Amino acid sequence: MKRMLAFVLGGLWATAAAADELPAKYKDTVKKGLEYLKKQQFKDGHWGANGDQYPVSMTGLGGLAMLMEGSTIREGAYSQNIRKASDWLMERSMKANNRDGLIGNPDHPTETGRYMYGHGFATLFLASVYGDEEDRERREKLKDILTRACKYIANAQSTQGGWFYTSKVDGHDQDEGSVTVTQMQALRACKNAGIGQ
Numbered sequence: 001m002k003r004m005l006a007f008v009l010g011g012l013w014a015t016a017a018a019a020d021e022l023p024a025k026y027k028d029t030v031k032k033g034l035e036y037l038k039k040q041q042f043k044d045g046h047w048g049a050n051g052d053q054y055p056v057s058m059t060g061l062g063g064l065a066m067l068m069e070g071s072t073i074r075e076g077a078y079s080q081n082i083r084k085a086s087d088w089l090m091e092r093s094m095k096a097n098n099r100d101g102l103i104g105n106p107d108h109p110t111e112t113g114r115y116m117y118g119h120g121f122a123t124l125f126l127a128s129v130y131g132d133e134e135d136r137e138r139r140e141k142l143k144d145i146l147t148r149a150c151k152y153i154a155n156a157q158s159t160q161g162g163w164f165y166t167s168k169v170d171g172h173d174q175d176e177g178s179v180t181v182t183q184m185q186a187l188r189a190c191k192n193a194g195i196g197q
Helices: 002-018 024-040 053-069 080-092 117-129 136-156 177-192
Strands: none
Touching: 024 053, 053 080, 053 117, 053 177, 080 136, 080 177, 117 136, 136 177
C-alpha cells in the first residue's frame, strides 16, 4: 500500500506543480509513476493496494493522479484509464436504504471500517470527471450519482460537525480530521461541478 500511495501522491504533487509547469528534472519521474499506475490498474478499471486492499479509495486516488497529468475522460494519454476507473466507481453507487448514495463496498474486508475515505475520494474523482463527460445519458447518470453522494455525505456527518471512518447513520457519531478533509474536498468538487447547490 505504501508503494501505491507514494506513486499516487507523487502524481498528485506533480499535477499541482503543473499549474506552474513542472520543472523538467521531475517530468521523467512523474511519467514513470503514472506508467506504473497504468500497469497496476485491473482490467475491470479499479486499483487496489497490496493484495487488492482499499479498492474504492485507490481507484479514486489513481484516477485523480491521471487527471492531474492533464488527461481527461475524453482525451489524453490516460483517458481510457480514467474512463475505466469512472465506470468501475459508478457501478459502486449504492441505492439501498441508509446506504443510498454511498460510492463504495462497505462489505469489502479492508473497507468495512473505513468506507468514508473511499466514498470521499470516489466522489472527488467523479466530480472532476463530470465536466468533461459529453455523452448525455452518462452525464445524467453521473449527476444523479454525485447528487446522491453529496446527500450521503450530509447524512453521514457527526453531531460534532465532522466525519468519521464510517457514517453516523451506522451508529458512529464521531469525527476524525483526515476523513473530514476528504468529505469537504468531495463536496467542494461537486459544488465546482454545479452539483448539490
